[in-house]
Amino acid sequence: MLSLNEATMEPPNKNTQDTFYYRIPALVFLGLMSALGIFGNASAIYIYGFRFKQSNVHLLITMLAVSDIISCLFCIPMEMYRVFAFYNYSSIAACKAEGFFIFACYICSVLMLLTISVERYVKVCRSTGTQASRKMAKILAGAVFFVSFLLAVPIAVFAKPQTYMLHGGRSVQICSYHYEPEQWSCLVSLFVFLLCVFGVMSALYWRVIKTTRSHVTWSQQRRTQFNADAINGRTQTPKSVAKKNILSKTNRTVIWISAVYAASCIPVFIVAGVSKFVTLLKAENSLDILFFLVMQSWTLNCTLNPIVYGVLNSTFRAEICGLLKRSLLRGNSSSVESNQTDPSESV
Template sequence: DLARRLTTPGNDVVVLTAEDLNAREVPLNTPALVYTILLLIIGLPGNSVVLYVYTQKWGRSSTRTFILGLAILDLVNCLVTYPMEIALLTRPLLFDFPVLCKVTRFATYGFNTASGLVLIAIAVDRYQRICRPLSKPMTTRTAKIVIFCAIGVAVVFLWPALVLYGTKSIPVSRTVVLKLCQIQDNFYVTVYPLVFFVFNGVCTVIIFLILTVIYLLVGIKVCRLRTFRSKSCSVTSISEFTDEDDQLYLGNCKGAKNSERELQPLKGKKRRPENGSKDDIPPAPGAIKVVLKTTSDTLKKARKSVTDKRFRRVSKTTIMLFLVTLLYVICFTPFLGIVFHRTIHKDAFMTMTRSEKMAFNVILRSYLLNCAINPIIYSFCNDLFRKECAYLFKKLFRKN
């Protein structure tokens, strides 16, 4: 294909430099370049706003910690991956910076894999709160540990990218050699790139399957809870000290006729203050725990005023995080398909038409959408986040 570019329709040989060939290649990348710049414009301020709002306006919880963790990963990904992609799209055949290629490719794989592992932790947290509401919820400290472990696992398993990637040389003539940021020359014809991509693809599919199973279980439980709330005659609420406010406490006491209040000693049970500090506060001497059993006479009012609000809050949060997970899967699937196809059919790109190459370059970067879309999901699914964003922007415009 490159050799054909060196001749005119009249078969007159024209001497083209690497810069000339690069200039001919850049127009094929225009749709992908516009797509990447647009995502950069959305992703940088969007994730910055998520960090500000959830840090300043939300109480401490595992859900908040996970959202902040995702925002940090996405923000760093925007700062590292997007500029690199813009450079590659503007200099596709003249990129001879092997160290930069290695580091940015490794960072891209690492951050996206870490995000997938954090999404698994979020799904487990949702499952625990909805399907196992009486168990101890995940703490903010545990959530932080999980995030750091996710990053560590990504680094351990994806370090081969630092070795495999680099400068790929394509000799066009004795004096013209093109330079690409791909699998470097000494590994290009070996089996190692295929092994790496297959391993990475299998791990991604496993992440997809785990997320699918967990959210199916959560969805089934939510449907059952909706049915339970519409048919049951009573609900038992137990006053507990927790650092979370989105957990369901539902009891099944159908047919109850009388209200009853049961007093139980706390027996030295410690509570954790709402500010999320690490210091446990022991109960006062003689303190009691109140277990209030509400009967059918007062259930309708109590359930609508307390349980319904809590259920709606849990449902909205779960739906929001499920959409984040779903779009992660949707964004990565085309990218994985393209990478597998390119690895197996190395010369397929050369036989594509001009429009096919343009589409190929966009689909190859489908995963970039994942870094920019989460703030949009939060603003659609979280009323308070949307209001805080509106207030923040009004405040900024007033200053200007």
């Protein structure tokens, strides 16, 4: 990813000759992630945007899916080209476009997740207070996209193919944001920013979980006060109920997609930091393969979200199954109609 591994654009073993085979696993991985993400996020946009009940959180999840599908349609294919032409990246326009779109979508995702966490906190923990209107939610979503693409402009300005020297004096060109020493300080600043965002989201979701648990316990206590069966122990106790179904489907979903985002970006920063301070001049090709695979882990945040939706939300799964069934039935009916010819045509 251009915006996160600018300090590590060259593989850990810079003294090796250009061998293509250790980039093949990364290319296969990116291809699979792109196909999975396009289908999954297109389904999420349709289901959350048009099938589910219109609400602020569903609108924000739809906008998150829009950002993710942009990544799958443009960012991942451009990243595949960068990995494929790693040592011979001569296109300045492609390098700038890749950096701009990847960084913009990456920041858009984290800001949208932060907005969702704030919306969930206000909805659950401040339910008696003023709630954001539908119009305000749309304005916030538009502001997230605008700010994200605005912050990505410097990447497009400074990104360009850089010349490196390999073992034996071979000159190669690698797409990089090479602007020392600012590039390393920018990388550290971005990492600190993401840690702060993850900390805020964790605190907000912890309050959501705590508030929801107290609501469930209180509701059950009120219910058992008027339930004669509770005396004989034939109903669940408040404690046992509080342990189950504490969070709604929507709250569980947004918490888990936030966790997936954190898990997808942390390995990139770890590899960037290790390669900055540790010189692996005698690395084996297996480390080169690991390098290229780990540096593509950022794609998980835009491709696995639909899987999280399906695993945690039974309604989403039902909508996906219905969508697939309708598509298959429509395809079968079209094939049957095409096979039915007019008898007069054969005369």
